[in-house]
Amino acid sequence: MNVQSKGQALQILKQDAEKIYSLINSQKEHLCYAACPAFEEVVDTQLFGLSKQIDFAIQLGVLGEEEGHQIIADLETSLNRMYSDYFKKHTTKPQREGGI
Incomplete structure (x- = not known):
């Protein structure tokens, strides 16, 4: 494979990775969808x-x-960070006032 083709192949891989980053980052804005099985399946695939x-x-x-x-x-x-943010947000129990 020549140098130009190697550069093109690398660019394609980086573009594909960027699409996955975009998907993950869009979910960061909508953390309620982080536990969605369809999202998990798409990202895993x-x-x-x-x-x-x-x-x-x-x-x-x-x-x-x-x-x-x-x-x-x-x-x-990036994906683990998104899930961590989701679980922190949804598993933190509110503290009661004036008691244990």
Whole structure:
């Protein structure tokens, strides 16, 4: 694969990752949907698909293994942060006034 094709392949992978970031970030604005099974299924499917694309790019030598794993790790971190924010918001019990 020539240098131009490698650059194009990397750009496509980054665009696909950005689409998943956008999906996750849109859910941050609507935390009530974070527990939605359909959202979880879509994100899981997209992450799985992207991980397969990244594995293929690594095998072709288009992408370094560390860089590929970092793309997935960054997405997973973003997703975990969104879920953490959701659960903090929905599992924090209000304190009662004047008592234990």
